[in-house]
Amino acid sequence: MKKILVLIAGVIAASGAFASEEGAKLYAEKTCVACHGKDGKKTLTPQYPKIAGQNAAYAEQQMKDIKSGARANGQAAAMKGVMHLVSDAEIKILAEHLASMK
Template identity: 65%
Template sequence: MKKAVVFAALLGLVATPALANDGAKLYAEKTCAACHGPDGKKTLMPNYPKIAGQNAAYLEQQMLDIKSGKRNNGQSAAMKGVMHLVDEAQIKVLADYISKLAP
């Protein structure tokens, strides 16, 4: 019985990262939709970018640059406030997910 409990606990730890890396779930959890819209194309403010269908490598690099402070212009200040919520692996998953949204 003890082995089954330990196995279930370990399985839960292993399964958690897989769930956390789901792009749609991350997009919702990390507040992306608040500014970019639920589909990446209806933004909160007219000067915020529509990101649906954007190139994944470009999206990833922009998020990494904002997170690191390398990009510090325009509306990047708004993004800087939320980039602490995502790590590099999650950024990659988000970029891939957003790139597949219909523009």
């Protein structure tokens, strides 16, 4: 039983590391870094939000709302042009990545 728990813990840790690596890759590829900064803390302009450490569920919903047009306030227009290039699966990975950024 102990070996199974250790194996499960290893799989979970490995999947987390993969998701983080994939999230970092998407963050750069989808040009998030251009406005939100490499670390998610140093934004292009003061109007853009600092997103490092953001709650994953919140970030995911905001990105989906911007993509669908349900959110059109604030700086949403700046992201609208990019979000059509991001799939829902990628949004989830990005949201988890944002939450992991400290």
